[in-house]
Amino acid sequence: MSINKERAPEGFQEFVSTINQKLNLVDMEFRRSHEEDDGNPVWALVNTNGDEIAKLATEYSPVEISYFKRLIELIVTADDDAFSASSIMALKEASKIKTPLTKSAAETLLQRFVDDKWLIQSQNGKYSMSQRTILELQAYLKDEFEDYLIECILCYDIVTKGQRCDVQECKSRFHHHCARRYFSSQNEKVCPACKIVWKSSNIIGDH
Known part of the structure; x- marks a missing residue:
């Protein structure tokens, strides 16, 4: 596996898609995600064959x-x-x-x-x-761990460090950087699902 945290240049996603078409033939692929703490992009070369x-x-x-x-x-x-x-x-x-x-x-x-x-x-x-x-x-x-892991409602990646809704039954979760991005365009900080006031201090994960 190799990881590159540098920001991808314009057109890089299209390049990766082309490469992945070839890599899929040998059960490999590039996957993109973000560091949960700061949102920096992460690229990984992953083996997709068999029991992970x-x-x-x-x-x-x-x-x-x-x-x-x-x-x-x-x-x-x-x-x-x-x-x-x-x-x-x-x-x-x-x-x-x-x-x-x-x-x-x-x-x-x-x-x-x-x-x-x-x-x-x-x-x-x-x-x-x-x-x-x-x-x-x-x-x-x-x-x-299907019943324990929840995806960020903005980027759809697994979130283990971030913010959660105050309502126990609500599944709304954000990475911190995703929360900043989402709420920067909102007039009020409310949960996108249940519409109660969103408290940035209600965090999940180890910090």
């Missing part, structure tokens, strides 16, 4: 992949749209997999996941999914 989580086998052992899957589940199913897991919780998961990892081995592996850009560790020590994980494992995430 199995692609990690080129980098990790079955035991390490099993641990990674448990971490992703922990992050995605976190309470109150937190989309993160504390270091303590992450280390505890290492003892619950079929072949348990020692605390030391788990700490080393967690750092490797961060270094390889599969996970992000915040200043407060919490782990969350990186844009690489969201892009490369998109189908896996949507298949496994």
